Amino acid sequence: MPQTIIEKIWDDHQITDLGDGTSLIYIDRIFLHERTGSVALKGLEASNRDVRDPEQAFCTMDHIVDTTPGRDDNTRMPGGTAFIQTTRKAALAAGINLFDLGDQRQGIAHVISPEQGIALPGVTLVCPDSHTGTLGGLGALAWGIGSTEAEHALATKTLVIKKPKTMRVTFNGELSTGVTAKDMILTLIGRHTAAGGIGYAIEFAGNAISKLSIEARLTLCNMTIEFGAWSGLVAPDEKTFEYVRGRPFAPAEDQWDQAVTYWQSLQTDPEASFDKEITIDCSEIVPQVSWGTSPMHEIGIDRHIPNPADEPNENIRTSMERALDYMGLEPGTPMDGVPIDAAFIGSCTNSRVSDLRAAAEILKGRKIADGVKAICVPGSGLVKKAAEEEGIDKIFTDAGFEWRESGCSMCFYAGGESFGLEERVISSTNRNFENRQGPRTRTHLASPTTVAASAIKGHITDVRNINISKTDQD
Amino acid sequence: MEKFTVLEGIAAPIMRINIDTDVIIPSREMKRVSKEGLSDGMFSNWRYTEPGGREENPDFILNQEPYRQASILLSSDNFGCGSSREHAVWAMAEWGIRAIITPGFGNIFYGNCVRNGILPVILDNKIVEKLAKQVESDPDNNLIKVNLKNCSVTGPDGNKYSFKIAPADQEMLLEGLDGIAITMRQDHEIMAFQERDKLKRPWIYI
Numbered sequence: 001m002p003q004t005i006i007e008k009i010w011d012d013h014q015i016t017d018l019g020d021g022t023s024l025i026y027i028d029r030i031f032l033h034e035r036t037g038s039v040a041l042k043g044l045e046a047s048n049r050d051v052r053d054p055e056q057a058f059c060t061m062d063h064i065v066d067t068t069p070g071r072d073d074n075t076r077m078p079g080g081t082a083f084i085q086t087t088r089k090a091a092l093a094a095g096i097n098l099f100d101l102g103d104q105r106q107g108i109a110h111v112i113s114p115e116q117g118i119a120l121p122g123v124t125l126v127c128p129d130s131h132t133g134t135l136g137g138l139g140a141l142a143w144g145i146g147s148t149e150a151e152h153a154l155a156t157k158t159l160v161i162k163k164p165k166t167m168r169v170t171f172n173g174e175l176s177t178g179v180t181a182k183d184m185i186l187t188l189i190g191r192h193t194a195a196g197g198i199g200y201a202i203e204f205a206g207n208a209i210s211k212l213s214i215e216a217r218l219t220l221c222n223m224t225i226e227f228g229a230w231s232g233l234v235a236p237d238e239k240t241f242e243y244v245r246g247r248p249f250a251p252a253e254d255q256w257d258q259a260v261t262y263w264q265s266l267q268t269d270p271e272a273s274f275d276k277e278i279t280i281d282c283s284e285i286v287p288q289v290s291w292g293t294s295p296m297h298e299i300g301i302d303r304h305i306p307n308p309a310d311e312p313n314e315n316i317r318t319s320m321e322r323a324l325d326y327m328g329l330e331p332g333t334p335m336d337g338v339p340i341d342a343a344f345i346g347s348c349t350n351s352r353v354s355d356l357r358a359a360a361e362i363l364k365g366r367k368i369a370d371g372v373k374a375i376c377v378p379g380s381g382l383v384k385k386a387a388e389e390e391g392i393d394k395i396f397t398d399a400g401f402e403w404r405e406s407g408c409s410m411c412f413y414a415g416g417e418s419f420g421l422e423e424r425v426i427s428s429t430n431r432n433f434e435n436r437q438g439p440r441t442r443t444h445l446a447s448p449t450t451v452a453a454s455a456i457k458g459h460i461t462d463v464r465n466i467n468i469s470k471t472d473q474d
Numbered sequence: 475m476e477k478f479t480v481l482e483g484i485a486a487p488i489m490r491i492n493i494d495t496d497v498i499i500p501s502r503e504m505k506r507v508s509k510e511g512l513s514d515g516m517f518s519n520w521r522y523t524e525p526g527g528r529e530e531n532p533d534f535i536l537n538q539e540p541y542r543q544a545s546i547l548l549s550s551d552n553f554g555c556g557s558s559r560e561h562a563v564w565a566m567a568e569w570g571i572r573a574i575i576t577p578g579f580g581n582i583f584y585g586n587c588v589r590n591g592i593l594p595v596i597l598d599n600k601i602v603e604k605l606a607k608q609v610e611s612d613p614d615n616n617l618i619k620v621n622l623k624n625c626s627v628t629g630p631d632g633n634k635y636s637f638k639i640a641p642a643d644q645e646m647l648l649e650g651l652d653g654i655a656i657t658m659r660q661d662h663e664i665m666a667f668q669e670r671d672k673l674k675r676p677w678i679y680i
């Protein structure tokens with residue numbers, strides 16, 4: 001029977017069929033971070049259980065650690081030091097791979113997982129973090145779990161899961177200059193809502209996806225959770241193999257050919273059918289910006305802020321009204337031109353070298369507008385190093401950006417640093433929820449190039465009006 | 475884990491779509507490496523007058539009688555979306571919520587509920603809205619009954635609605651079982667899988 005890539009990976013990991021669509025699934029890789037992984041490790045300790053295969057489990061410090069230069073275990077987050085130290089102790093005791101502070105490989109879990117060759121095509125990978133789906137960019141079946149499920153995965157190397165429905169989202173056509181993978185995924189969520197993907201595992205397909213670089217595919221898959229989906233992936237291809245080869249935890253050279261042959265089989269069969277299909281024509285996509293407090297509250301940069309009165313569905317209308325009130329915006333205002341107080345480039349969505357490089361192209365030889373606070377946080381120590389070798393840090397700091405140590409930083413607020421009450425931030429992150437970046441902070445999601453361009457102008461702006469020659473497609 | 479069989483209780487309607495886990499418990503309220511002591515932080519951005527403060531906002535439903543005694547929440551689509559933080563469920567369980575009825579849940583949140591003795595019930599939006607209206611008219615007396623044995627919800631008017639739940643989830647909740655112990659009954663199958671898989675995908679076994 002013809003199968004989708006999702007079904008192929010599922011079958012290759014099914015240990016037992018538990019009936020009614022539920023299976024005991026083998027988990028290849030488990031990633032933890034100090035925010036939620038700490039509780040999982042402590043829970044295991046408390047119940048006297050061991051990690052089953054510690055060599056195949058990984059842990060990083062990303063959520064709570066400070067990102068200011070010269071940082072140590074002290075953090076601005078209340079109680080944060082205890083999270084860092086408990087995690088370190090428990091990870092060392094359990095014998096799992098730890099990317100600790102001071103280790104150049106440290107960084108955001110979903111950035112270092114591909115970088116280190118931990119996420120691979122066709123693996124099942126879980127992490128107690130909702131953006132784990134990012135790794136689908138390499139063709140991994142990866143999804144976020146809770147801390148109790150993480151304990152289960154660590155202790156048994158398995159999870160009990162209900163088989164997801166399948167969806168194919170096909171992106172056809174050419175991306176215009178200035179349009180990125182971030183704009184593609186925002187468009188999908190804007191058109192099909194933040195609940196449009198609930199219960200589905202998604203394959204992203206189409207000629208526009210084949211043309212995306214691996215880092216852009218990671219960005220695309222990062223926000224499948226914002227679409228409500230369980231997971232999302234891109235089938236591995238030559239670009240994927242080239243990206244993976246030689247990475248520290250990738251298959252060794254003597255296993256390489258066997259691995260590639262296996263990965264090549266992970267393609268959706270031509271006759272296979274999905275439970276749902278969506279097609280998007282990329283030529284219709286312009287740079288996108290969010291205006292509200294859900295990622296589905298987003299529009300093209302050339303549009304006006306929508307009027308809730310035009311929305312027939314009462315639930316959606318109320319949420320729009322509330323969002324506009326929170327964001328301090330009026331219906332009908334042009335998106336292009338909304339003044340900003342701050343700009344943030346970072347997070348597991350957009351903090352890889354290609355993101356920083358693209359933003360640097362905009363910033364080169366320019367200065368950010370007066371009164372704008374701008375921060376760049378590379379996704380990992382190795383991203384930071386690579387960027388510095390290219391002189392990207394210098395471009396950022398010359399333009400007026402702060403250049404930080406790697407971590408999640410101000411992608412979310414946990415009592416530490418924030419942008420401040422009612423400050424308006426244009427941000428390359430993935431969540432514009434109420435209070436996400438600080439109490440009453442107003443977040444506008446956009447691509448790193450739109451963030452850079454807006455920082456220069458001092459208001460949300462159309463990046464296509466600034467010189468730019470590259471897209472995410474190569 | 476506390477068993478869940480039948481529950482009859484006061485239901486609080488918070489009818490908004492996309493209530494995310496940052497709203498259920500803001501990150502700054504997760505102060506210790508622990509599953510306990512989180513209920514004070516539940517819905518804190520809505521429940522208190524100031525971010526980080528503890529002065530109650532009288533307009534928020536869970537600060538009003540009799541909803542302070544609610545054991546059931548009614549809400550709209552995509553409840554518990556966003557961050558995977560299980561703290562959202564730990565906080566709600568500690569506060570006293572035992573069942574949540576909505577047209578849809580965030581996936582991770584749904585799994586977290588089942589693992590912590592909270593029953594997530596999916597019903598059609600129209601039914602949830604009807605239940606919410608019925609409850610609001612007299613919350614003290616218009617109780618809702620949830621029965622996990624026969625997978626039904628009974629409204630204050632006696633109308634009965636059935637819902638679906640995966641058998642594994644139902645068993646875990648009914649018996650109050652620990653998932654790891656259940657899976658370890660299949661240890662033999664797990665080892666056999668690994669032996670076979672090692673030949674097919676040796677690079678996985680680092």
Ligand code: SF4
Nearest residue numbers: 131347348408411412
């Ligand atoms: S960068 Fe932001 S979204 Fe990504 S893992 Fe960290 S906190 Fe979560």
